[in-house]
Amino acid sequence: xxxxxxxxxxxxxxxxxxxxxxxxxxxxxxxxxxxxxxxxxxxxxxxxxxxxxxxxxxxxxxxxxxxxxxxxxxxxxxxxxxxxxxxxxxxxxxxxxxxxxxxxxxxxxxxxxxxxxxxxxxxxxxxxxxxxxxxxxxxxxxxxxxxxxxxxxxxxxxxxxxxxxxxxxxxxxxxxxxxxxxxxxxxxxxxxxxxxxxxxxxxxxxxxxxxxxxxxxxxxxxxxxxxxxxxxxxxxxxxxxxxxxxxxxxxxxxxxxxxxxxxxxxxxxxxxxxxxxxxxxxxxxxxxxxxxxxxxxxxxxxxxxxxxxxxxxxxxxxxxxxxxxxxxxxxxxxxxxxxxxxxxxxxxxxxxxxxxxxxxxxxxxxxxxxxxxxxxxxxxxxxxxxxxxxxxxxxxxxxxxxxxxxxxxxxxxxxxxxxxxxxxxxxxxxxxxxxxxxxxx
Numbered sequence: 155x156x157x158x159x160x161x162x163x164x165x166x167x168x169x170x171x172x173x174x175x176x177x178x179x180x181x182x183x184x185x186x187x188x189x190x191x192x193x194x195x196x197x198x199x200x201x202x203x204x205x206x207x208x209x210x211x212x213x214x215x216x217x218x219x220x221x222x223x224x225x226x227x228x229x230x231x232x233x234x235x236x237x238x239x240x241x242x243x244x245x246x247x248x249x250x251x252x253x254x255x256x257x258x259x260x261x262x263x264x265x266x267x268x269x270x271x272x273x274x275x276x277x278x279x280x281x282x283x284x285x286x287x288x289x290x291x292x293x294x295x296x297x298x299x300x301x302x303x304x305x306x307x308x309x310x311x312x313x314x315x316x317x318x319x320x321x322x323x324x325x326x327x328x329x330x331x332x333x334x335x336x337x338x339x340x341x342x343x344x345x346x347x348x349x350x351x352x353x354x355x356x357x358x359x360x361x362x363x364x365x366x367x368x369x370x371x372x373x374x375x376x377x378x379x380x381x382x383x384x385x386x387x388x389x390x391x392x393x394x395x396x397x398x399x400x401x402x403x404x405x406x407x408x409x410x411x412x413x414x415x416x417x418x419x420x421x422x423x424x425x426x427x428x429x430x431x432x433x434x435x436x437x438x439x440x441x442x443x444x445x446x447x448x449x450x451x452x453x454x455x456x457x458x459x460x461x462x463x464x465x466x467x468x469x470x471x472x473x474x475x476x477x478x479x480x481x482x483x484x485x486x487x488x489x490x491x492x493x494x495x496x497x498x499x500x501x502x503x504x505x506x507x508x509x510x511x512x513x514x515x516x517x518x519x520x521x522x523x524x525x526x527x528x529x530x531x532x533x534x535x536x537x538x539x540x541x542x543x544x545x546x547x548x549x550x551x552x553x554x555x556x557x558x559x560x561x562x563x564x565x566x567x568x569x570x571x572x573x574x575x576x577x578x579x580x581x582x583x584x585x586x587x588x589x590x591x592x593x594x595x
Contacts, residue, residue, distance in 0.1 A: 240303070241310040244323040246338055246587055247273060251325065253287055263302060263438070264291050270322065270338065270586055283586055285322060288337040301438065302335045308437050309337065312414060316576035317405030319425065319435040323587040340583060342433050347398060348421035352492035354390045360524055361392040392524055393562045395488050397569055398424075398432055399529070400554035402484060404573075405434040407547040410474045417472045418458050419480035421487045431569075431576050460496050464513050465541065475541040481550065482536025483519065489529065490522035514539065528557065 252269045268287040271280050288305075290298035309321040325336035344350060402424060409416060416437065423436040439458065459467075463479035466472050483495050496519065499512060518537035521530040532553055538544045545553075559566040 238307040238311055240307050240324065240326055244310055244321065244587060246270070246323040246325055246336075248325055248327070248334065251285075251287065251336070251338065252277070252282075257286075263288050263298075267341065268338070272586060283322075283583075284341040284343075286339050286341045288339070290335065299335050302337060305437055306335065306337045308414075309339070312409070312412065312437070314577070314580045315405060315408045316573040316580065317401045317432055317434060318408060319433040320580040320583055322583050339435075340433075340580070342425035342427050342435075344426045344428060346422050347424040347426050347432060348487060348492050350426050351390075351421070351488065355491050357390055358491060358524075359389060359391040362524060362526060392526075393558075393565050394430060395524060396529075396554065396558045396561060397430065397565065398426075398488050399485055400551070400558050400566075400569070401432045401573075402434065402481065403547055403551040403554050405432070406477060406481060407551045409434070410477070410547045415472045415474065416477050416480070418461070419477055419484060420458070420461050421484055421492070424484075427576075429572050431572055460509070463541075464510055464539065467510060474546055475544050478536050478544050478547065478550065481547070482533045485525070485529065485533045485536070486519045486522050488522075489525035491524065493522065495519055513537075526557075526561075 250271050250273055252271075254267045254269070256264050256266045266287040266289070268285045269282040270285045271277055271282050275281070288302065290302045292298050303326070306321075306324045306326070309319075310324075312318060312321070314320055319342070320340045322338045322340060324338055325334055327334040402419075406416070406419065414437075416434070416439075418436060418439040419434070423434070425433040425435050427433070458480075461480045461483045463476040466476040466479075486495050487493065496509070499509065516539070518534065521527070521533075525533070532545070532550065535543065535545050536550075555566070558569075
């Protein structure tokens, strides 16, 4: 038996080495540009490979049965992740899911399009729901499995908000020899906001002017356009950019209030649906940073480095104010229609230390082309090196609500109405898993 285990470990190591040699030729991506959770983040490497033992479960759930220390109870959810339990009412039977083509692969996880059916129906007769399925690439790798399981637990604790990706449930089979852990979430059909903006440059209508409040008066046709974003026919204007900024602040304000730090806020991790409602997604880095599951090996030109605040890189501590810094970078992406942040700086900066020197000298991103001067003042506050001066998300939300309402009140009212409809849709998603409990009784 020992010989068999050693052979398995040797095979796993060879596969990882082979995959690593291929991945070094291109940036790591969790999903492609037109998919959910498109990751172009730094090269993240597994710290260790947990040995496979038939006598040991692959998932570490020991601390879930322990009482959370009192000093962690008032802290961010991220810091209590070891003590969080998977909500068993969210358990989905593997037989109720059909997995189809992957829409992206990364070093740790893969995302697939899938279908979910209710337990009390058949595939032939019952209705089905399109879903996004996130799973570890190597289900036999304990570290991969643990990362996915912890993200699943975190999403259970987040709850529902119309500007945050909605968890439907999970497949958890970690105590068996052939472990599986899948995150089953709502499918957001139009992909990530970054690629959506880049693909919409040709149809963008700039409504910034130099008089009155700085905007043209929006027409009903513009702000009530019903064409689908993914088919390239929908109109996109400066008012939509304000809407995206408002909605991101809305979702992040909710996450801040439940004391969750995202740590990887960027447009590539924000999804958009047909009615231009956004969802903040990808909580893979929303965890405490001392677990030893990953380490930054070297600086790349992609995320999360250029989205992180200087103090978070000095201290390796992340909080709401470090997320606000990332929000400022998101605003640059939004009002530049998806331009790469610090593109000019990267031509002369060769390392993260060079960029830190640049930022600590008081430099920051310039005003993007389609950004109102008043909005840029908010961006500059987000980039303030003094975290006490930097606004929180509640203030950001208040500002963009007022600014959008002033610039395009009918659009603001339409957004609020759509958010109510989206919240109702999310509430109904729970119906797709509640029948599983009835069948088990």
